[in-house]
Structure formats: C-alpha cells, structure tokens
Amino acid sequence: MGRETDVLIIGGGLVGASLACALGQAGLRVTIVEASPFTVDQQPNYDERSIALAQGSQRIFAGLGLWSALQDHVCPIHTIHVSDRGHFGFTRLRREEEGVPALGYVATARTLGKALLERLAELDNVEVLAPAQLVDFLVTGDIVQAGLLVDGKTVDYTAKLLVAADGAQSSIREQLGIKTTQRDYGQTAIIANVSTDRPHHNVAYERFTDSGPMALLPMTEQRSALVYTVRTAQADAVMALDDAAFLAQLQERFGYRLGRFLKTGQRYAYPLFLLRAGESMRPRLALIGNAVHTLHPVAGQGFNLGLRDVAAMAEVVMDAQRNGRDIGGSMVLENYAEMRKADQRRVALFTDGMVRLFSQPLPPLVWLRDTGMLALDFCPPAKRWFGRLTMGRSGRLPRLARGLEL
C-alpha cells in the first residue's frame, strides 16, 4: 500500500504551496511534491516577477494567517490608471470610490514564496517532498495510488485526493487526456524593477501599446515593477539592449507620468499564451491554478484566480471532513468544479478580450474602446463591475475570499 496521506498535492508553485498551507493548518495530512528543490533561492517560480495581489487575495492570505508575514513587504495600490498609448482613452479606479484601504498589493513571487515556505515548515502534518516527482498514478475505488520518485527511489503513496497544481505544462492533465484550448499571443513579457525620478504615489499603471500592454506597479522603496509586453519576434533584441537604450525605450513607450526612468534591474522574459483546460476534476483528482488556466498577465489576474481555486478547494474539502464525508468523493469535487467554473471563465475571457481588443489598430475599434474607457469613468454600475473584477470580488466567492474563516 505504501505511505498514506489525506491529500497529495503535485506542484509546489505559489498555488500548490498555498493549498498545502490551507489544508495543513486546518488539520489534514498533506504531502506536497515539488520537482525543484523547495527553497526560496532554488524554486524557479519564486522569482522576481511582481504579483499584483487583488484585495480578495489579501483576505485569503489573512484567513490563512499569512498576511502578518507579508504586510511589511508589500506595497498597497491606491489607484489604478489604465490608458491607451497614442489615443484619448483612459480610466481610473480609486480606493476611495471602492471604500477599501487598498485596491490591491504588489509583492514579488519570491516574497510570497518565502512566507509560504516558512509557514509550511511550521506545520507538522505537512510533508514536503522535494526535489521529487510524480511518476504515475491510479485511481482505485476510494483511494488514489501514486508512484513518486524521491532521491532516485520510487516511493508509493495512497491518498484520498490528488491535486494537480503542476502548472501550465501539467503532466497530470495530459495523462488524464483533458483537452485544452490554447492561444499563443505572439507576445513576450519582459519584467524588471525600475526606478523613476518621480514617486509613484501608489498608482498602478496599465498602458496599452501597439506591441502589447505595459504595466508599472508600485513597489516598496519607491521602485516600480515593470511588466513590458513586446512582440516575441522582438523580445531577444529588447533583452539585448544595454540599460540606457532599454530605459530610453521605456520612456518613449510610457511617457513622463513617473518622470524620467533612471535605473533598471535585471530583466527576465516570459513568453505569453492562454491555456484553458476543459475540465477541472476527475474521480479523486482536481486541477488548480495554472494547470487549469494560464492567462496573459494583463490586469494581473492569474495567481489571484489560482488563489480563489485554493480557497474553494480548501472549503469543499474541509466541509466534507467536518461532516464526516469522503474528502475526495465525487460530490466534493463536483462542488469545487461548479464553484469555480464561472469565475475561471469570466477572468479568462476578460484578460483575453482586453489583449485582443487593445491590439486592434482599426480606427472604429480604437474609437469604440477609448470611448468605452472614458464612459467607464462616468457610469457607476460599469465601474463597480470593473472594480469588483479587478479586486477579485466578483461572482460566487469562497468563504476565505469574503473575509470569513475556512
């Protein structure tokens, strides 16, 4: 039979690690399996990319007891400013209008990863296997059997539930034959931390340009996190620019709202694509995070969406556990899939729609979208909808995202 656990989580990215925290501190036996060494310096997904955490994600982290470790290392967003380069459209969202202390918070993936790893280390009922890999799995009746490769040896596990948090290239999704819809955006995001000669005043800028969206997110110490989308064919050339030429290009694309661009840190490139899985569950198996939806980073939605998957999964599993039901049973997993379907669809369509709409050069479409942006500023119901979506508060929310206990 091998070793036993309640929940086997494959993938220790930000989403898998968040789920391990949620279920671990609620008292379940959790085993998390990560292919890379599980330290802040060696886990490649705990990198320098900045993550705009929606207000709903702040609530989830607070509910998981993680916010106190994060709050001194994140920068609050007070205003979001969206504009269309070279055209008249712009819109703003302010925290005062939404009645919240912050619309969201910016942290690096590394900061989030560090807080998650520290919390996991405190939980005796969470077992971390890394570097380790899932080799195969088999669902038989009320258990799932998994073969793991740990330190070059095969170790067998049985669990009540297996969760695939193994990212965009999910091998579990592939082995299950779950179909995906994919779109290559032909765009690459170049990220770097930059400094400018004017303070950011906690404003997050999203500027649509003809090569793709460009975001400057406020960070601690008056730095800004740049997410600069370029056509993939030009990405190597932009990465090869020296710092002065790179800063000059940013200046030309972004303008002077933050004054002059003074300095840039190291640059990293991420090719962008959309991936949506057709299903998020099978008997005894659930998919969460990038394994179900990998999005364009426009409007910073991917991890926020994945964290709501975590909150929903933790909720249905813990409800079953408290009521003495099978935590990997079909009712539990169907509940999870049902709870997440609308949000996953809405956010994927929203980000994909934004990217496509703003890459249209046709004048009537440009006029329509810019008029729409201005109208958003004057139409309270539309603005409220936009605000709720941006803050991760639209649709049916899991308890943690509503600020309630798990």
Ligand SMILES: Cc1cc2nc3c(=O)[nH]c(=O)nc-3n(C[C@H](O)[C@H](O)[C@H](O)COP(=O)(O)OP(=O)(O)OC[C@H]3O[C@@H](n4cnc5c(N)ncnc54)[C@H](O)[C@@H]3O)c2cc1C
């Ligand atoms: C440039 C950029 C900017 C972004 N900005 C934002 C933002 O502002 N806000 C936001 O919400 N989101 C943002 N995102 C999205 C966010 O980064 C992702 O949605 C999130 O990191 C996905 O996490 P994950 O854990 O689902 O997947 P991953 O990070 O891909 O983790 C999957 C893990 O599974 C492991 N694994 C895979 N297969 C196996 C196996 N067989 N056995 C064991 N382990 C395995 C991998 O090693 C990996 O560690 C951004 C993304 C990019 C590219």
